[in-house]
Amino acid sequence: xxxxxxxxxxxxxxxxxxxxxxxxxxxxxxxxxxxxxxxxxxxxxxxxxxxxxxxxxxxxxxxxxxxxxxxxxxxxxxxxxxxxxxxxxxxxxxxxxxxxxxxxxxxxxxxxxxxxxxxxxxxxxxxxxxxxxxxxxxxxxxxxxxxxxxxxxxxxxxxxxxxxxxxxxxxxxxxxxxxxxxxxxxxxxxxxxxxxxxxxxxxxxxxxxxxxxxxxxxxxxxxxxxxxxxxxxxxxxxxxxxxxxxxxxxxxxxxxxxxxxxxxxxxxxxxxxxxxxxxxxxxxxxxxxxxxxxxxxxxxxxxxxxxxxxxxxxxxxx
Amino acid sequence: xxxxxxxxxxxxxxxxxxxxxxxxxxxxxxxxxxxxxxxxxxxxxxxxxxxxxxxxxxxxxxxxxxxxxxxxxxxxxxxxxxxxxxxxxxxxxxxxxxxxxxxxxxxxxxxxxxxxxxxxxxxxxxxxxxxxxxxxxxxxxxxxxxxxxxxxxxxxxxxxxxxxxxxxxxxxxxxxxxxxxxxxxxxxxxxxxxxxxxxxxxxxxxxxxxxxxxxxxxxxxxxxxxxxxxxxxxxxxxxxxxxxxxxxxxxxxxxxxxxxxxxxxxxxxxxxxxxxxxxxxxxxxxxxxxxxxxxxxxxxxxxxxxxxxxxxxxxxxxxxxxxxxxxxxxxxxxxxxxxxxxxxxxxxxxxxxx
Amino acid sequence: xxxxxxxxxxxxxxxxxxxxxxxxxxxxxxxxxxxxxxxxxxxxxxxxxxxxxxxxxxxxxxxxxxxxxxxxxxxxxxxxxxxxxxxxxxxxxxxxxxxxxxxxxxxxxxxxxxxxxxxxxxxxxxxxxxxxxxxxxxxxxxxxxxxxxxxxxxxxxxxxxxxxxxxxxxxxxxxxxxxxxxxxxxxxxxxxxxxxxxxxxxxxxxxxxxxxxxxxxxxxxxxxxxxxxxxxxxxxxxxxxxxxxxxxxxxxxxxxxxxxxxxxxxxxxxxxxxxxxxxxxxxxxxxxxxxxxx
Numbered sequence: 001x002x003x004x005x006x007x008x009x010x011x012x013x014x015x016x017x018x019x020x021x022x023x024x025x026x027x028x029x030x031x032x033x034x035x036x037x038x039x040x041x042x043x044x045x046x047x048x049x050x051x052x053x054x055x056x057x058x059x060x061x062x063x064x065x066x067x068x069x070x071x072x073x074x075x076x077x078x079x080x081x082x083x084x085x086x087x088x089x090x091x092x093x094x095x096x097x098x099x100x101x102x103x104x105x106x107x108x109x110x111x112x113x114x115x116x117x118x119x120x121x122x123x124x125x126x127x128x129x130x131x132x133x134x135x136x137x138x139x140x141x142x143x144x145x146x147x148x149x150x151x152x153x154x155x156x157x158x159x160x161x162x163x164x165x166x167x168x169x170x171x172x173x174x175x176x177x178x179x180x181x182x183x184x185x186x187x188x189x190x191x192x193x194x195x196x197x198x199x200x201x202x203x204x205x206x207x208x209x210x211x212x213x214x215x216x217x218x219x220x221x222x223x224x225x226x227x228x229x230x231x232x233x234x235x236x237x238x239x240x241x242x243x244x245x246x247x248x249x250x251x252x253x254x255x256x257x258x259x260x261x262x263x264x265x266x267x268x269x270x271x272x273x274x275x276x277x278x279x280x281x282x283x284x285x286x287x288x289x290x291x292x293x294x295x296x297x298x299x300x301x302x303x304x305x306x307x308x309x310x311x312x313x314x315x316x317x318x
Numbered sequence: 319x320x321x322x323x324x325x326x327x328x329x330x331x332x333x334x335x336x337x338x339x340x341x342x343x344x345x346x347x348x349x350x351x352x353x354x355x356x357x358x359x360x361x362x363x364x365x366x367x368x369x370x371x372x373x374x375x376x377x378x379x380x381x382x383x384x385x386x387x388x389x390x391x392x393x394x395x396x397x398x399x400x401x402x403x404x405x406x407x408x409x410x411x412x413x414x415x416x417x418x419x420x421x422x423x424x425x426x427x428x429x430x431x432x433x434x435x436x437x438x439x440x441x442x443x444x445x446x447x448x449x450x451x452x453x454x455x456x457x458x459x460x461x462x463x464x465x466x467x468x469x470x471x472x473x474x475x476x477x478x479x480x481x482x483x484x485x486x487x488x489x490x491x492x493x494x495x496x497x498x499x500x501x502x503x504x505x506x507x508x509x510x511x512x513x514x515x516x517x518x519x520x521x522x523x524x525x526x527x528x529x530x531x532x533x534x535x536x537x538x539x540x541x542x543x544x545x546x547x548x549x550x551x552x553x554x555x556x557x558x559x560x561x562x563x564x565x566x567x568x569x570x571x572x573x574x575x576x577x578x579x580x581x582x583x584x585x586x587x588x589x590x591x592x593x594x595x596x597x598x599x600x601x602x603x604x605x606x607x608x609x610x611x612x613x614x615x616x617x618x619x620x621x622x623x624x625x626x627x628x629x630x631x632x633x634x635x636x637x638x639x640x641x642x643x644x645x646x647x648x649x650x651x652x653x654x655x656x657x658x659x660x661x662x663x664x665x666x667x668x669x670x671x672x
Numbered sequence: 673x674x675x676x677x678x679x680x681x682x683x684x685x686x687x688x689x690x691x692x693x694x695x696x697x698x699x700x701x702x703x704x705x706x707x708x709x710x711x712x713x714x715x716x717x718x719x720x721x722x723x724x725x726x727x728x729x730x731x732x733x734x735x736x737x738x739x740x741x742x743x744x745x746x747x748x749x750x751x752x753x754x755x756x757x758x759x760x761x762x763x764x765x766x767x768x769x770x771x772x773x774x775x776x777x778x779x780x781x782x783x784x785x786x787x788x789x790x791x792x793x794x795x796x797x798x799x800x801x802x803x804x805x806x807x808x809x810x811x812x813x814x815x816x817x818x819x820x821x822x823x824x825x826x827x828x829x830x831x832x833x834x835x836x837x838x839x840x841x842x843x844x845x846x847x848x849x850x851x852x853x854x855x856x857x858x859x860x861x862x863x864x865x866x867x868x869x870x871x872x873x874x875x876x877x878x879x880x881x882x883x884x885x886x887x888x889x890x891x892x893x894x895x896x897x898x899x900x901x902x903x904x905x906x907x908x909x910x911x912x913x914x915x916x917x918x919x920x921x922x923x924x925x926x927x928x929x930x931x932x933x934x935x936x937x938x939x940x941x942x943x944x945x946x947x948x949x950x951x952x953x954x955x956x957x958x959x960x961x962x963x964x965x966x
Binding site: 015029141143247248 | 802805806808809810811812813814817818820821822825837894898901902905906907908921924925928929932935936938939942943946947949950951954
């Protein structure tokens with residue numbers, strides 16, 4: 001297992017380094033003088049000179065990169081051009097919202113997706129399977145921001161069931177917080193739930209026709225034990241993979257969902273930054289997303305080794 | 319009483335049958351129509367005997383085995399009767415079958431690689447049977463699993479009990495399967511190609527374990543195989559199947575000495591015998607394949623591959639009858655279904671002694 | 673469990689009989705037929721929309737803004753600037769399909785050769801899997817944000833961002849199918865006969881990998897349609913006043929209080945298109961699945 005973990009860790013670190021390079025070069029790929037882009041409103045020659053010096057733009061590229069890495073390691077993502085607030089402090093207020101939204105969405109989607117997937121596989125060829133398959137197809141095809149719009153129009157504005165927008169921090173008012181965030185989380189989770197359901201269903205169908213499930217039946221186990229202990233447990237490996245791989249889609253979705261529901265998360269910060277050409281913020285957001293994706297997928301790899309003894313012991317993925 | 323039933327009754331006189339199979343038929347409904355896999359198979363297993371069931375792949379051996387404890391998929395239609403010490407299993411409620419499976423009738427499958435759950439320790443998989451049928455605690459079940467592992471000849475069982483299947487060799491895994499199967503002391507053990515996926519040396523060890531189980535626990539064993547060597551090694555009696563039907567049934571020595579059905583003769587000719595083929599004579603293969611039948615015809619299903627087939631073989635199905643050896647004392651436990659059986663060399667020696 | 677062994681004359685891998693069988697299976701599946709008809713209609717409308725749309729999409733009419741659906745002359749009503757909603761939906765759908773096809777073409781043009789290389793040449797595999805890891809670390813929206821920041825927001829940039837984000841998926845399926853095909857006898861035979869690597873890839877592997885590429889495309893197109901809608905909704909895709917279903921929804925959100933119905937139709941069209949592709953993709957995968965043969 002040690003070998004497996006070392007390989008995984010090394011790959012993750014390499015990917016992280018490469019993405020940092022990409023983000024670093026991205027700003028340099030901007031048309032014109034990056035100092036101009038980073039300067040914002042104040043474009044006096046003195047200000048530009050100061051910026052060049054601060055970001056080391058007068059230095060050779062490799063050295064600039066080293067300095068860039070040194071700054072972000074210290075948590076210095078620069079200062080927002082528009083607001084003058086350090087990007088790191090913007091992130092500290094925005095991130096908890098996004099993390100809460102995403103975690104809730106993943107939990108809801110996993111519960112719903114795994115449940116429906118198992119049901120569809122066990123009730124093969126019956127109405128329950130058709131219903132689950134149909135709903136999954138719709139969930140896969142519906143633009144969830146549109147679903148969010150409709151939900152605001154009909155559930156929040158017309159029926160008054162949920163607040164249409166706004167946010168209350170979790171620690172300040174847990175109930176109010178949940179009230180604000182549950183609808184966006186459901187909307188965000190629909191696509192993921194559909195994907196998880198389809199993957200769970202096909203993994204369960206494979207598992208249910210496998211030799212070891214036949215053995216379990218031949219032992220005289222109850223159907224429930226056969227399904228949960230012998231089929232589902234093996235299918236969970238697939239589900240974990242899917243959640244890891246779909247994380248990118250989820251982050252994309254979170255940006256839109258926050259925009260629609262007016263949640264003050266990192267998605268809203270991103271979109272505002274694009275329109276205001278707030279490059280330090282964009283740079284930080286892109287780098288942070290990549291880091292989150294890489295770190296979480298490394299954790300997923302660790303989780304594999306917990307679920308699947310073949311990896312835990314030999315280090316070879318099944 | 320038909321000939322078939324009389325014959326079956328005769329053979330069951332050997333001992334009390336633990337398992338009685340009567341006119342068992344299985345058909346499958348598939349996308350391409352129905353397929354008849356097993357056709358009116360009758361079979362008795364006496365207590366403590368080892369019966370071999372042999373035939374090419376696709377002849378219905380495995381389906382017969384699986385249908386005994388109702389393990390076939392929903393697409394299978396089963397008719398006939400399977401009685402375990404008098405209790406009817408065909409059409410029995412799922413809850414009844416669940417109490418039978420693993421406790422009264424246990425299975426060993428061909429692929430020890432895939433037949434064990436990769437994500438559970440072997441101890442847990444063995445213990446599970448005991449927890450379900452014997453209401454043992456998880457701890458007691460684990461302790462018993464260690465005993466069972468040593469019973470089937472796994473060294474340092476106390477350590478192996480916590481291993482996962484992928485940490486064991488193929489032969490070890492098959493021993494684990496056997497330990498799991500015999501955990502509750504079943505009356506009948508169905509071993510479906512138990513040694514096919516294993517090396518020859520390992521194979522001998524597994525067969526020895528099965529023999530020991532019969533000798534020590536009196537377990538009745540049905541061994542399904544395409545390998546006549548396995549049959550010769552372990553079985554007391556043999557049932558030969560072809561295209562879903564039983565075509566010949568005999569004591570193992572009898573069958574090997576005097577195959578009666580043309581198909582059995584073909585199978586034997588296709589298997590090497592020590593000394594006999596050395597030199598010029600080569601092994602003979604049976605041309606063609608086992609047919610896939612949508613309905614069972616009133617004809618000999620082996621006719622199109624049989625060297626001795628004629629009009630009669632295509633017109634009506636030969637009944638499974640006690641073979642006529644020409645001797646004064648009929649051998650009542652040798653049955654075959656063939657219109658033109660192999661010439662029996664047995665007649666000569668028996669006549670001279672008579 | 674091998675219940676049945678069916679003697680089957682196995683046809684050569686990419687034979688015509690196989691294609692005929694797949695088509696026959698598709699024709700027999702009502703869902704496949706319905707989704708195909710929907711897609712064909714959508715394609716015709718999208719192709720001809722500049723000519724068959726009842727109004728010019730830019731034609732404003734400030735006297736008749738926010739007419740509800742069913743208004744004479746404007747079947748689906750008008751928007752905030754009095755433009756005809758039906759015309760804008762038709763051209764918006766055209767733009768959606770345009771972006772989706774452009775995106776998927778981008779991902780295939782880059783992804784298929786890389787997938788073939790990763791599956792066929794051992795040395796490439798490690799490098800390319802780091803490359804896909806890197807691509808995966810930038811979700812499509814973040815990629816679009818970056819592209820929009822560097823090159824500005826446009827239809828092309830949206831398509832490129834979506835396409836790049838879809839490359840890892842293409843590489844993955846093509847790579848695994850190449851690995852499978854490489855181990856088959858007919859490829860080994862070609863190699864033994866002295867065929868060059870490029871020849872084997874082009875003549876033996878690629879033609880047999882088309883079915884997985886096709887299935888991947890039918891999965892990628894609806895995802896790209898949704899992606900375009902999201903980007904345009906956020907203002908990172910097609911720029912107004914050009915018609916787009918995503919921007920129509922953004923406008924509808926702004927004026928939700930005055931014209932709540934405006935949010936319904938563009939969404940239904942997006943979902944309909946994506947659903948038709950997804951349903952057809954499922955049917956195609958089932959039809960291609962050799963396990964369902966016979």
